[in-house]
Every structure is written in C-alpha cells, then in structure tokens.
Amino acid sequence: MAPIRRVATIQWHIKELAIEENHSTACNYIRQAAADGAELAVLPEYHLSGWVPNDPLWGEQAGEAAKYLANYQALAKELKICIVPGTIIEKQAGPNEASLFYNTAYFISNDGSILGSYRKKNIWHPERPHLTSSAGERHEAVDTPIGRVGMLICWDLAFPEAFRELIADGADIVIIPTFWTPTDASPESLQHNPNSEALFLSSTITSRCYENTCGIIFVNAAGPKEHFLGMSQVTLPIVGPVSKMGTEEGVCVVDMDLGLLDIAERNYKVRQDIGKEDWHYVYRHSSLR
Structure with a gap:
C-alpha cells in the first residue's frame, strides 16, 4: 500500500428535497476532484434530499436510492475514482406494511463495484422516530484501492467502541459522512459555549x-454558519488535521500520508496492545458473543 493517498472532501449547502439538483452538484464536484488527481471522493450525510423526514416527499425519494447509487457506480468507473457518496436513505418494507428507513454509506471502488456498505448504528436522538439502526451488526472494515477502510456515520463518532471494532478488524482509515449542525447542542449548552459542537468535533476527531x-x-x-458547521477534514495522528474546510462550499483535495499511522503505532503501540489475548479492556456486544 502506497503511504500517500490523494483524497477529496466535498461539502456544500444541501437543498431540501432537491434530489436531482443535489445529485448534479455532487457529480460536478466529484469530476473536479478526479481532475485534481483524487483517488477517493467523499460526500456528506443526507446529501441527496437533506434531513426533512416529516415531509412525505422525503420518504418517496428514499425509494429512488438504487438509481442514484447506480449513477455513482457508473461515474466511479468512468473517472476511475473511488466514491463514498455520503449516505443514501434506503426505504424497505417492514412489518405490518410499515416502511423502514436505513441511513446507508457505500464504498464504491474505482471500477464501479461496491466493496462494502454500512448502516448507521448510533442514531442521533431526533432521528430515532424515523430511522432504523443496524443494531447488533458488527462494524467491519473492507479492503479498498486506498487501503483497509471502515465507515461510520455522524453520531457514531461519539462512540469509541465503534472505532475499536474497526481497528480490531484492521482498518487504517475511517470515513465519516456527517450532517452535524451548530444547533445539535441544546440551548442550555449553547448558553455556556455557542461553539460547543465545533469544539466537540475538533477535539474528538483528533483524539x-x-x-x-x-x-x-x-x-x-x-x-450559512448559523445553521451549518462544515469543518470537513482529513486528520491523522501526529499532525492532526492536514486539511480543514470552514463553512464554504467546494472541494478540498489533499495528500494523506499513511506513513504517519506506522509512526504513531510504533510510538503508542495501541494496535499491538488491543491485539493481545490479555488486553485489559476486552469488549464485545452481548449479541455478538
């Protein structure tokens, strides 16, 4: 595996329920990333329709997920670029004819094939009336052209256990599509620190x-900064963020030096310790025993 990987973070103001416009914007940005030599392009969570689950059209658009996933596969093959198309809301029939909605991230290889997928496990509190969790399914890493990759989604970031499962499965890179806003903090929290959520992200990602x-x-x-955080970034141990966007729209292409992972491991020996049979913090979900 080459130690340098060129990757692109793509963020923009996602328009609610404007699925065709958002998809077109995403494709244009992916083309820009490919022209700048990116091997991988990553989009935000809810990038097709935004987060408006109480609008009936949102549920209808979720039923079109397969079409847009296929479009991204074709684009990946055309441009010879890997794509994680943020998350795509997928609609499935549930018990008693009720619809279930899953928030799913896919890793599409540079030949258009799907190498892996992940359904959001840790559902943010306002999402719980609308989304179904992947619950007891394992967090699993996949081999990709840029290395061994794990995927998480938004609020999963808050759970160290999710990372531990991916690292135990050999993940070197964790990709996290997100729709995280300043107002995810409660009014009580914002009274103490209006930038509470930005602090959460900057400190937790590096940690x-x-x-x-x-x-x-x-x-x-x-x-607009009163409603969005942006902050899309590529972050590594030793150096922290090697790229970090503000709230602007656009593409940021950066070289990701995976050699820093080896330096960090030689220094801290985290993977070595969690791989031992006598590791102090053996953790398993009870349903996976």
Missing part, C-alpha cells in the same frame, strides 16, 4: 486518530 492510530476522513454539510 480518535491518536487513540486508534488511524486516519479519519470526516465530511459534513456546509452553508
């Missing part, structure tokens, strides 16, 4: 890199 000797590609939605 996860250090404590797991992994790289993180974090991609968020962007737009």
Whole structure:
C-alpha cells in the first residue's frame, strides 16, 4: 500500500428535497476532484434530499436510492475514482406494511463495484422516530484501492467502541459522512459555549486518530454558519488535521500520508496492545458473543 493517498472532501449547502439538483452538484464536484488527481471522493450525510423526514416527499425519494447509487457506480468507473457518496436513505418494507428507513454509506471502488456498505448504528436522538439502526451488526472494515477502510456515520463518532471494532478488524482509515449542525447542542449548552459542537468535533476527531492510530476522513454539510458547521477534514495522528474546510462550499483535495499511522503505532503501540489475548479492556456486544 502506497503511504500517500490523494483524497477529496466535498461539502456544500444541501437543498431540501432537491434530489436531482443535489445529485448534479455532487457529480460536478466529484469530476473536479478526479481532475485534481483524487483517488477517493467523499460526500456528506443526507446529501441527496437533506434531513426533512416529516415531509412525505422525503420518504418517496428514499425509494429512488438504487438509481442514484447506480449513477455513482457508473461515474466511479468512468473517472476511475473511488466514491463514498455520503449516505443514501434506503426505504424497505417492514412489518405490518410499515416502511423502514436505513441511513446507508457505500464504498464504491474505482471500477464501479461496491466493496462494502454500512448502516448507521448510533442514531442521533431526533432521528430515532424515523430511522432504523443496524443494531447488533458488527462494524467491519473492507479492503479498498486506498487501503483497509471502515465507515461510520455522524453520531457514531461519539462512540469509541465503534472505532475499536474497526481497528480490531484492521482498518487504517475511517470515513465519516456527517450532517452535524451548530444547533445539535441544546440551548442550555449553547448558553455556556455557542461553539460547543465545533469544539466537540475538533477535539474528538483528533483524539480518535491518536487513540486508534488511524486516519479519519470526516465530511459534513456546509452553508450559512448559523445553521451549518462544515469543518470537513482529513486528520491523522501526529499532525492532526492536514486539511480543514470552514463553512464554504467546494472541494478540498489533499495528500494523506499513511506513513504517519506506522509512526504513531510504533510510538503508542495501541494496535499491538488491543491485539493481545490479555488486553485489559476486552469488549464485545452481548449479541455478538
């Protein structure tokens, strides 16, 4: 595996329920990333329709997920670029004819094939009436042209256990599509610190890199700063963020030096310790025993 990987974070102001416009914007940005030599392009969570689950059209558009996934596969093959198309809301029939909605991230290889997928496990509290969790399914890494990769989604970032499972499965890079806003903090929290959520992200992303000797590609939605955080970034241990966007729309292409992961592991020996039979913090979900 080459130690340098060229990757692109893509963020923009996602327009609610404007699925064709958002898809076109995404494709244009992916083309820009490919022209700049990116091997991988990552989009935000909810990038096709935004987050408006109480609108009936949102549920209808979720039923079109397969078409847009196929479009991204064709684009990946055409441009010879890997794509993580943020997340795509998928609609499935549930019990008693009720619809279930899953928030799913896919890793599409540079030949158009799907190498892996992940359904959001840790559902943010306002999402729980609308989305179904992947619950007891394992967090699993996949081999890709840029290395061994794990995927998480948004609020999964808050759970160290998710990273530990991916690292135990050999992940070097963790990709996190996100729709994280300043107002995810409660009014009580914002009274103490109006930038509470930005502090959460900046401190947690860097900490996860250090404590797991992994790289993180974090991609968020962007737009007016009173409603959006942006902050899409590529972060590594030792150096922290090697790229970090503000709230602007656009593409950021950066070289990701995976050699830093080896330096961090030689220094901290985190993977070595969690791989031992007598590791102090053996953790398993009870349903996976």
